[in-house]
């Protein structure tokens with residue numbers, strides 16, 4: 001299959017790597033030339049590390065399945081698009097309007113989003129029946145599960161095609177109806193936001209909160225370790241989407257998250273968040 005991957009940040013790089021590993025031809029695009037310049041090298045580095053534990057992984061061969069592009073023209077012949085740009089409705093709208101100008105009518109759009117309703121994204125296109133949410137988990141090459149979201153107009157045929165593609169790429173899925181934040185992030189963002197509020201109020205340190213969470217509930221990671229892994233900026237963007245969509249104060253972002261983003265403390269990707277890396 002030919003797969004266009006849009007956005008080469010935390011998620012886009014992981015998505016490109018997974019599908020290239022499963023033998024697909026991947027075309028990767030990002031609006032930032034800096035991001036694009038380093039994307040293939042970073043993917044190759046990750047594959048080389050993975051290759052130390054799994055001798056069947058041939059980093060050079062897999063990376064050869066990934067082409068980099070600096071424009072939309074190369075997406076004309078794609079079977080699937082997997083979009084991973086910022087969690088910002090305006091940014092995503094621009095991308096889908098651009099895709100509509102070039103992609104063949106049979107192409108399925110897979111929206112990787114933390115919270116944005118898939119029915120809304122479908123409204124930016126003339127193919128809402130072929131628009132589906134695929135909420136990949138981070139890090140994508142290692143997480144063999146995705147939450148799949150069927151928008152109001154997403155067809156059963158599209159669900160079936162995406163199920164096949166993901167199953168063949170080693171992934172299990174759970175298909176749910178459309179709702180901002182879906183199942184995973186309506187729950188997890190309340191945990192992360194409240195954990196940030198506990199730090200903000202000085203009730204406990206990030207380490208203490210994560211330790212209590214892990215030991216009390218048996219989770220592998222605490223909410224603040226998770227926020228750093230996702231990206232504090234992405235968590236904040238997602239809370240904004242949830243707050244706007246539900247108009248419910250329970251999703252109002254803790255001011256500490258905003259200050260951290262202003263300061264560039266966005267978590268693992270910047271080297272500093274609730275923890276230092």
Ligand SMILES: NC(=O)c1ccc[n+]([C@@H]2O[C@H](COP(=O)([O-])OP(=O)(O)OC[C@H]3O[C@@H](n4cnc5c(N)ncnc54)[C@H](O)[C@@H]3O)[C@@H](O)[C@H]2O)c1
Nearest residue numbers: 007008009010011030031032084085086087113114138230
């Ligand atoms: N980080 C996570 O753990 C996680 C998990 C699941 C889903 N998501 C979702 O995946 C999406 C991407 O998240 P991320 O963490 O990779 O973000 P990121 O900030 O790491 O990467 C986003 C990338 O999109 C690029 N971009 C911005 N505008 C663009 C445009 N118009 N065209 C092409 N590229 C553009 C940016 O340059 C950047 O490289 C978001 O919607 C996010 O909510 C994130």
